[in-house]
Amino acid sequence: MGSVDPSRLSLVLFARLSGLVVAVSVLYWALFLPNLGLSYSTLHPLLMVIGFILVSGEAILIHRWLPGSRKTKKAVHLWLQGMALASAVFGIWTKFHYQRGVFANFYSLHSWMGLLSVSLFAAQWVTGFMSFWHRGEVRTTRTTFLPWHVFLGLYTYGLAIATAETGLLEKLTFLQTKRNVPRRGSESMTVNGLGLGLALLGCIVITAAILPKYQSHSRDEKLVYSSQDRPKCLSS
Amino acid sequence: MGSVDPSRLSLVLFARLSGLVVAVSVLYWALFLPNLGLSYSTLHPLLMVIGFILVSGEAILIHRWLPGSRKTKKAVHLWLQGMALASAVFGIWTKFHYQRGVFANFYSLHSWMGLLSVSLFAAQWVTGFMSFWHRGEVRTTRTTFLPWHVFLGLYTYGLAIATAETGLLEKLTFLQTKRNVPRRGSESMTVNGLGLGLALLGCIVITAAILPKYQSHSRDEKLVYSSQDRPKCLSS
Numbered sequence: 001m002g003s004v005d006p007s008r009l010s011l012v013l014f015a016r017l018s019g020l021v022v023a024v025s026v027l028y029w030a031l032f033l034p035n036l037g038l039s040y041s042t043l044h045p046l047l048m049v050i051g052f053i054l055v056s057g058e059a060i061l062i063h064r065w066l067p068g069s070r071k072t073k074k075a076v077h078l079w080l081q082g083m084a085l086a087s088a089v090f091g092i093w094t095k096f097h098y099q100r101g102v103f104a105n106f107y108s109l110h111s112w113m114g115l116l117s118v119s120l121f122a123a124q125w126v127t128g129f130m131s132f133w134h135r136g137e138v139r140t141t142r143t144t145f146l147p148w149h150v151f152l153g154l155y156t157y158g159l160a161i162a163t164a165e166t167g168l169l170e171k172l173t174f175l176q177t178k179r180n181v182p183r184r185g186s187e188s189m190t191v192n193g194l195g196l197g198l199a200l201l202g203c204i205v206i207t208a209a210i211l212p213k214y215q216s217h218s219r220d221e222k223l224v225y226s227s228q229d230r231p232k233c234l235s236s
Numbered sequence: 237m238g239s240v241d242p243s244r245l246s247l248v249l250f251a252r253l254s255g256l257v258v259a260v261s262v263l264y265w266a267l268f269l270p271n272l273g274l275s276y277s278t279l280h281p282l283l284m285v286i287g288f289i290l291v292s293g294e295a296i297l298i299h300r301w302l303p304g305s306r307k308t309k310k311a312v313h314l315w316l317q318g319m320a321l322a323s324a325v326f327g328i329w330t331k332f333h334y335q336r337g338v339f340a341n342f343y344s345l346h347s348w349m350g351l352l353s354v355s356l357f358a359a360q361w362v363t364g365f366m367s368f369w370h371r372g373e374v375r376t377t378r379t380t381f382l383p384w385h386v387f388l389g390l391y392t393y394g395l396a397i398a399t400a401e402t403g404l405l406e407k408l409t410f411l412q413t414k415r416n417v418p419r420r421g422s423e424s425m426t427v428n429g430l431g432l433g434l435a436l437l438g439c440i441v442i443t444a445a446i447l448p449k450y451q452s453h454s455r456d457e458k459l460v461y462s463s464q465d466r467p468k469c470l471s472s
Contacts, residue, residue, distance in 0.1 A: 107419040109405055109431040116435070151446070155439055162398035162435070166405040169345055173409040183343040195345040199352070199398070203391055210387070 011208040012065045018201040019054050025194035026050060033187045040094040045167070047094065048114075051087025053160055053198070055080055056121075057205045060157065064208050074132055078125075085125050088118045088160075110170050113163040120156045124149065154206055161202040168195050247444040248301045254437040255290050261430035262286060269423045276330040281403070283330065284350075287323025289396055289434070291316055292357075293441045296393065300444050310368055314361075321361050324354045324396075346406050349399040356392040360385065390442055397438040404431050 026049045030042045059080035066073050092114065095106075106115070128149055131142050172191050175181040181188065262285045266278045295316035302309050328350065331342075342351070364385055367378050408427050411417040417424065 107424065109401065109408065109428045112428055112432060113401070113435060116432070151443070155442070158394055158398075159435060162394075162401055165345065165349070165398055165402045166431075169402040169405045170409045172345070173406045174413055177410055177413045188343065192345045192348055195402075196348060196352070199349060199395060206391070207387070 008064055008208060008211060011204060011211065012061050015057065015061060015201065015204040015208055018197055018204055019057060022194060022197040022201055023050055023054060025190055025197055029187065029190050029194065033190065044091055044094045045164075045171075047087045047091035048164060048167070049194075049198070052084050052091060053157075053164060053201075055087065056084040056157060056160070057201065059084060060153065060205055060209050078129060078132075081121075081125055081128070085118075085121055088121060092118060108170060110163060110166040113159065113166060117156055117160040117163050120152065120159070124153055124156060128153075150209070154209060158202055158206065161198050164198055165195050244300055244444060244447060247440060247447065248297050251293065251297060251437065251440040251444055254433055254440055255293060258430060258433040258437055259286055259290060261426055261433055265423065265426050265430065269426065280327055280330045281407075283323045283327035284400060284403070285430075285434070288320050288327060289393075289400060289437075291323065292320040292393060292396070293437065295320060296389065296441055296445050314365060314368075317357075317361055317364070321354075321357055324357060328354060344406060346399060346402040349395065349402060353392055353396040353399050356388065356395070360389055360392060364389075386445070390445060394438055394442065397434050400434055401431050 026045055030046050059077050062077045062080065063073055066076060095111070106112070127145075131145050131149075168191050172181070172188060176183055176188070262281055266282050295313050298313045298316065299309055302312060331347070342348070363381075367381050367385075404427050408417070408424060412419055412424070
């Protein structure tokens with residue numbers, strides 16, 4: 001069991017704080033502002049922002065703060081990412097309910113990026129499950145695979161956030177041009193704040209994920225920056 | 237002078253290929269499709285995608301392939317990033333020419349994210365110039381600062397790409413709702429392809445930037461992944 005240093009813990013708390021701002025913004029937009037209403041249109045941003053992005057961010061952070069054995073951390077990481085994947089699939093499913101059939105709505109860049117993110121996420125989950133949890137691979141294969149799992153996971157997380165930003169812009173531009181929603185009204189400002197909150201959240205979660213401890217006494221994974229063959233930590 | 241290994245060189249070539257696809261897509265959209273036309277509206281995506289994102293990506297990759305001394309690499313990196321910054325500022329300036337004054341157009345999440353990206357980029361350029369080129373800082377300060385410069389630089393690059401994606405969605409949704417541009421027409425598909433190309437480009441450039449050599453014989457910077465206190469390379 002490794003000790004948790006204060007700088008990493010404060011990053012985790014900061015991530016939670018920005019996550020809270022994001023969650024409150026999307027709930028306020030979906031439930032209290034008039035243009036979404038209770039429908040599949042409301043479910044989609046709730047599932048994608050809270051169920052997919054926020055839960056997935058928590059799963060990434062598990063390795064940074066949760067005490068206990070590596071097996072416990074991996075189990076919680078796997079379950080949380082499984083919940084995030086289920087939310088994402090359910091979130092896509094909500095878009096199957098408009099007119100003109102199942103695939104008629106998948107025309108936009110937002111939907112293409114979303115399908116790419118969720119496909120990458122599902123592939124990551126399955127390969128992660130097989131190699132870490134199921135332990136079907138030999139140790140050297142898993143050791144080689146781990147940094148790629150971390151890198152691809154963080155890339156997928158970033159892509160999911162970028163996709164959410166495009167979704168916010170798509171919806172807001174539609175509301176502003178078709179339904180005359182004011183460009184500086186409370187709905188527009190709430191969605192803009194939500195978008196900035198997501199960008200901030202992404203930065204903090206990725207920083208917390210790759211920042212090593214100042215002095216590492218544990219046997220955790222860490223990412224070390226080496227300049228001119230003299231290794232040093234990102235936080236040194 | 238460090239040798240360049242094949243896997244990193246192939247990533248650089250792959251980045252160039254996806255960059256070429258992105259450049260051709262944005263040029264085709266701006267110059268040959270009817271809804272942009274030759275105006276400030278055309279200049280903005282050209283400056284932001286080619287002048288800012290593609291040139292900035294090249295500047296990031298300089299450290300991965302250019303032979304020569306560290307000073308040469310830093311000089312080319314600095315000049316290219318300076319060109320990218322100038323393009324970005326010019327690209328924002330093109331949005332000062334619509335009705336209702338200078339700041340009337342900065343209402344959208346896209347513009348807020350864009351201002352954040354360019355501000356971060358400018359801060360990175362100035363601090364990078366001061367600490368590396370001007371060498372105003374002592375060596376230990378620069379050594380501590382370098383990994384943060386790399387991390388914040390890659391984050392800013394990712395944020396700029398996410399901002400571009402939101403811009404594409406904003407423009408396309410506007411064209412589809414206001415001007416009845418077909419959702420599966422050539423313009424929509426070109427912009428969608430451009431967006432996917434940008435997402436791919438971002439992935440390749442960031443991978444090339446953090447991927448160390450298989451066997452490092454040079455004195456270049458590298459990012460090393462260490463698991464259970466046994467350092468190993470991402471590509472091992």
